[in-house]
Amino acid sequence: MERVVVVTGASGGVGRACVREFARRGDKVALIARGATGLEAAANEVRRAGAKALTLPLDVADADAVDGAVARIEDELGPIDVWVNAAFTSVFAPLEKITPAEYRRATEVSYLGYVYCTMSVLRRMRERNRGTIVHVGSALAYRGIPLQSPYCGARHAVQGF
Numbered sequence: 001m002e003r004v005v006v007v008t009g010a011s012g013g014v015g016r017a018c019v020r021e022f023a024r025r026g027d028k029v030a031l032i033a034r035g036a037t038g039l040e041a042a043a044n045e046v047r048r049a050g051a052k053a054l055t056l057p058l059d060v061a062d063a064d065a066v067d068g069a070v071a072r073i074e075d076e077l078g079p080i081d082v083w084v085n086a087a088f089t090s091v092f093a094p095l096e097k098i099t100p101a102e103y104r105r106a107t108e109v110s111y112l113g114y115v116y117c118t119m120s121v122l123r124r125m126r127e128r129n130r131g132t133i134v135h136v137g138s139a140l141a142y143r144g145i146p147l148q149s150p151y152c153g154a155r156h157a158v159q160g161f
Contacts, residue, residue, distance in 0.1 A: 009087035011038025023049035060113030090151035110154035
């Protein structure tokens with residue numbers, strides 16, 4: 001059965017690995033990330049696997065952009081069956097060297113991005129009484145480590161969410 005799947009953070013890492021697997025299964029895949037080059041490379045992998053790809057270069061920290069993306073995906077591909085939140089950003093530095101703006105940005109993408117995406121797609125999934133939302137987490141949600149406090153804090157927030 002062909003599903004409509006959305007992956008945030010689709011241009012690299014775990015997000016890109018998810019994109020490859022869903023494409024291998026023949027699902028229609030909507031790819032969300034900020035970088036157009038990485039998105040297009042990932043979309044080409046989807047197409048080479050014989051699946052349909054839709055790229056959406058946007059920032060998951062922008063709730064309005066996320067709402068627009070959800071509407072576009074459903075208009076072009078159909079009702080969303082699976083949504084995978086894998087987008088993140090971080091800063092690798094001691095706390096005293098991280099600026100408030102850097103900390104805010106890591107939190108907006110790595111935590112609030114999950115919240116905004118979930119809020120937007122869940123409204124539609126509830127109307128249909130079906131759908132799956134996956135939050136990609138990390139062991140660092142449970143144990144903070146040096147030099148990664150923005151990432152650890154955001155992942156802990158996702159775990160609580």
